[in-house]
Amino acid sequence: MDETKLEVRFTLAPRRATHGSRQGAGQQQDQQTSPGRVPRVSRLLALAMRFQDMVDRGDVRDFADLARLGYVTRARITQIMDLTLLAPDIQEEILFLPPTTAGRDPIKEKEVRAIAAIPHWHRQRKVWSTVRESASLPLS
Numbered sequence: 688m689d690e691t692k693l694e695v696r697f698t699l700a701p702r703r704a705t706h707g708s709r710q711g712a713g714q715q716q717d718q719q720t721s722p723g724r725v726p727r728v729s730r731l732l733a734l735a736m737r738f739q740d741m742v743d744r745g746d747v748r749d750f751a752d753l754a755r756l757g758y759v760t761r762a763r764i765t766q767i768m769d770l771t772l773l774a775p776d777i778q779e780e781i782l783f784l785p786p787t788t789a790g791r792d793p794i795k796e797k798e799v800r801a802i803a804a805i806p807h808w809h810r811q812r813k814v815w816s817t818v819r820e821s822a823s824l825p826l827s
Contacts, residue, residue, distance in 0.1 A: 723786030728770075728796045732781050735770045769800060774808035777815050784824070793822035 741747050747756065750768060754761045773781070781799065798818050805811045 723788035726784045726792040732770045772803045
């Protein structure tokens with residue numbers, strides 16, 4: 688009788704802790720070396736800029752292509768892309784927000800999207816300054 692062998696190899700990675708409950712040894716080490724995480728709104732604005740560049744270069748045809756590639760709705764792509772309608776100085780401040788070291792991000796995406804919906808940059812700046820002050824962020 689022929690003997691057949693089957694060898695299977697795999698690597699198990701520790702599960703990520705949910706909502707700060709328990710942390711694996713690797714996560715504790717990462718937190719000691721990194722000063723925090725980039726705020727979500729900063730990451731989304733950078734993503735919107737990258738998406739716009741992809742459209743401009745012709746890598747994708749339009750926002751609908753981006754939505755299909757990213758497995759999100761066209762409405763969500765529009766929300767993200769609307770962040771590029773912010774005044775350039777506000778965009779710069781958002782991109783360089785200080786890292787979030789504990790808790791939730793001080794500035795919410797929804798607040799920033801409301802500012803982006805304002806068509807005049809000088810009005811955007813007024814609203815942005817109140818949002819920044821309420822989040823206790825230093826003036827830049």
